[in-house]
Amino acid sequence: MSYDFKIAAADTPTLYRDLASALEGLVSGEPDPVANMANAAALIWESLPDLNWAGFYRNVGGELVLGPFQGRPACIRIPFGQGVCGAAAATLEVQRIDDVHAFDGHIPCDAASNSELVVPIVRDGELLGVLDLDSPIAARFDAEDEAGCVALGAILARVL
Ligand code: SME
Secondary structure, X not given: OOOOOOOOOOOHHHHHHHHHHHHHHHHOOOOOHHHHHHHHHHHHHHHXXXXXXXXXXXXXXXXXXXXXXXXXXXXXXXXXXXXXXXXXXXXXXXXXEOOHHHOOOOOOOXXXXXXXXXXXXXXXXXXEEEEEEEEOOXXXXXXXXXXXXXXXXXXXXXXX
């Protein structure tokens, strides 16, 4: 079986609607969290322009540990409260950062990154992990990207 998603919508909300339905299709009926994170990272990487990293950190015993991703090798363990991902994990709030160099404690895994969007993935009040997107373009992520990625996170919360 081959998956060939050609997602190129005219506007951002439509792009994320298409992405969400493709993700639903990919994860439906599959209970393995690694498989689902791997396919989600690949789908996002293929579908969203101007990313240099897309993937997951998992909550492993109160520490973020690197999960499936696309992009350059990244730091493996991030304590809650450190960096952009750690801030999302500690607060359970989306972090949408226009300029990562101005973010106190930002962890520079790839020097190319200039902006970042991190969405906590929460089920029944428990943090499962975070979805992390990095871009070389400053202020790459707007409110529509945030809403779209929150919707993707909600789908993933059911299958991680
Ligand atoms: N920059 C992130 C670390 C993870 S990498 O971007 C993949 C942070 O500050 O949490």
